[in-house]
Amino acid sequence: MKYFKIAVCQMKVVDDKALNIKKAVNMMREAAQNKADMVILPEMFNCPYDNEKFREYAENRTDSRTLQVVSAAARKFKLHLVAGSIPEAEDGKIYNSSFIFNPEGVLIGHHRKLHLFDIDIPGEISFKESETITSGDRITVLETVICRLGVAICYDIRFPELLRLMALKGVELMVIPGAFNQKTGPAHWEVLVRSRAVDNQFFVAAASPASNENLSYIAYGHSMVVDPWGDIIARSGPDEEIIYAEINISRIAEVRKELPVLINRRTDLYDVVEK
Amino acid sequence: MKYFKIAVCQMKVVDDKALNIKKAVNMMREAAQNKADMVILPEMFNCPYDNEKFREYAENRTDSRTLQVVSAAARKFKLHLVAGSIPEAEDGKIYNSSFIFNPEGVLIGHHRKLHLFDIDIPGEISFKESETITSGDRITVLETVICRLGVAICYDIRFPELLRLMALKGVELMVIPGAFNQKTGPAHWEVLVRSRAVDNQFFVAAASPASNENLSYIAYGHSMVVDPWGDIIARSGPDEEIIYAEINISRIAEVRKELPVLINRRTDLYDVVEK
Numbered sequence: 209m210k211y212f213k214i215a216v217c218q219m220k221v222v223d224d225k226a227l228n229i230k231k232a233v234n235m236m237r238e239a240a241q242n243k244a245d246m247v248i249l250p251e252m253f254n255c256p257y258d259n260e261k262f263r264e265y266a267e268n269r270t271d272s273r274t275l276q277v278v279s280a281a282a283r284k285f286k287l288h289l290v291a292g293s294i295p296e297a298e299d300g301k302i303y304n305s306s307f308i309f310n311p312e313g314v315l316i317g318h319h320r321k322l323h324l325f326d327i328d329i330p331g332e333i334s335f336k337e338s339e340t341i342t343s344g345d346r347i348t349v350l351e352t353v354i355c356r357l358g359v360a361i362c363y364d365i366r367f368p369e370l371l372r373l374m375a376l377k378g379v380e381l382m383v384i385p386g387a388f389n390q391k392t393g394p395a396h397w398e399v400l401v402r403s404r405a406v407d408n409q410f411f412v413a414a415a416s417p418a419s420n421e422n423l424s425y426i427a428y429g430h431s432m433v434v435d436p437w438g439d440i441i442a443r444s445g446p447d448e449e450i451i452y453a454e455i456n457i458s459r460i461a462e463v464r465k466e467l468p469v470l471i472n473r474r475t476d477l478y479d480v481v482e483k
Numbered sequence: 484m485k486y487f488k489i490a491v492c493q494m495k496v497v498d499d500k501a502l503n504i505k506k507a508v509n510m511m512r513e514a515a516q517n518k519a520d521m522v523i524l525p526e527m528f529n530c531p532y533d534n535e536k537f538r539e540y541a542e543n544r545t546d547s548r549t550l551q552v553v554s555a556a557a558r559k560f561k562l563h564l565v566a567g568s569i570p571e572a573e574d575g576k577i578y579n580s581s582f583i584f585n586p587e588g589v590l591i592g593h594h595r596k597l598h599l600f601d602i603d604i605p606g607e608i609s610f611k612e613s614e615t616i617t618s619g620d621r622i623t624v625l626e627t628v629i630c631r632l633g634v635a636i637c638y639d640i641r642f643p644e645l646l647r648l649m650a651l652k653g654v655e656l657m658v659i660p661g662a663f664n665q666k667t668g669p670a671h672w673e674v675l676v677r678s679r680a681v682d683n684q685f686f687v688a689a690a691s692p693a694s695n696e697n698l699s700y701i702a703y704g705h706s707m708v709v710d711p712w713g714d715i716i717a718r719s720g721p722d723e724e725i726i727y728a729e730i731n732i733s734r735i736a737e738v739r740k741e742l743p744v745l746i747n748r749r750t751d752l753y754d755v756v757e758k
Contacts, residue, residue: 322749323747328740328741343749345751347752367749368643368678369644370752373753392742395681395714399681406641407641438674439670473644478648478755479758480754480755481753481755481756483752483754
């Protein structure tokens with residue numbers, strides 16, 4: 209499909225799984241009413257971003273209440289769904305996992321966050337995701353009927369070689385559920401989201417939870433959608449909101465013709481490789 | 484050296500080589516008077532950014548008047564010098580080349596632009612650098628007595644895999660002489676300069692000519708220096724100006740300890756390689 213509409217749901221995640229799931233479904237309904245073709249939920253949309261909560265909220269995908277409800281909603285509302293991420297339990301481990309569903313509610317993809325976020329800025333912020341979460345080991349590029357989709361989660365965005373590799377695999381829309389915080393958000397969120405679009409000349413949709421000052425880790429918000437020229441075509445502030453963007457896939461070829469970055473790479477001197 | 488001061492000279496390049504050389508020397512003198520340890524000149528500091536002019540202004544480095552004068556000034560003023568770039572003639576070809584001198588005026592490095600800038604946005608801008616310029620074939624990382632220096636020119640900045648490779652080679656200060664224009668400048672200059680610093684957690688100094696509306700190609704200006712956290716620590720507007728920044732090399736290790744991006748790379752899944 210050359211044109212489609214995406215909805216990025218900047219949910220205000222709370223410390224109550226049932227309420228988070230209900231909120232996700234309500235936002236999906238609203239997005240469908242507003243003619244969205246695809247809905248993107250934020251990182252950890254059913255759980256506060258907190259190591260203790262990851263353990264408590266984790267679900268196995270074979271009997272995940274969260275996934276059952278949102279996949280049923282995708283089917284009901286006929287939506288492509290990138291279900292941000294949830295804490296996924298398997299074999300005694302917990303992953304930070306995104307699940308992707310088609311409009312029939314069928315699971316078509318699964319990304320486990322590859323890079324775990326361990327930050328320690330004395331006196332400002334300290335968080336060690338690797339205390340509870342295990343990293344994934346697969347790069348996620350999917351063919352859907354509307355576009356070729358890439359999924360990476362939050363800290364994964366800091367690795368330009370990964371996103372370049374995904375662009376070379378033909379990604380057209382890069383979806384990044386991500387919960388930056390009050391320190392890294394103002395410093396790095398926009399520059400990272402925009403630069404990945406500018407470098408790779410594809411669309412980037414970055415979905416954050418809304419800021420919630422009642423939680424231990426306060427997400428930055430500021431979800432945004434950036435086009436292949438690097439222009440921000442939709443953005444939110446810190447609060448709960450759905451933002452919409454029209455994705456015109458032909459814009460990718462246009463920008464790459466005007467400024468042929470990908471074919472100007474000097475692969476005689478360097479390259480990115482998949483192992 | 485843990486601390487040193489750099490001066491980025493945003494020269495207003497004109498269509499007169501002798502005047503450009505004189506201006507470069509005057510700015511170097513002023514920078515030295517202001518206690519700079521290193522001076523950075525912009526891309527094509529002795530020549531308008533124009534294919535016809537590249538041919539007319541090109542010099543062979545064995546008898547380049549431009550390089551003789553600026554290297555003598557480096558020696559006289561005791562400055563490390565990254566002499567932006569000039570059109571360099573050799574064996575019937577022209578390169579867009581940066582020359583790096585130590586404070587004794589000795590040539591210690593030479594970077595030929597690796598990626599040639601061919602842009603064609605109908606009705607807005609069209610420029611085909613590859614009509615006159617031949618690309619280089621070496622990645623430029625140098626050890627100086629004050630820091631490990633990387634040099635890339637303008638369009639080279641659009642290739643994150645190149646700069647990542649340079650970071651892995653230990654670059655501490657990435658110098659980018661670059662003449663973005665009135666279209667790509669507002670759209671991409673700051674996001675690219677900042678993202679390279681954020682991704683690689685090193686210093687980036689980007690040196691543009693000042694905007695000159697009398698030339699066919701009007702540079703964007705807005706030279707800037709960015710620290711390893713991504714903060715802009717010096718910046719200019721569009722006009723001629725010298726900007727200064729204190730480089731505290733120990734800040735690199737500090738940022739990399741707080742947020743260990745380089746060691747969190749998943750080289751079991753992907754990598755950047757030099758050919």
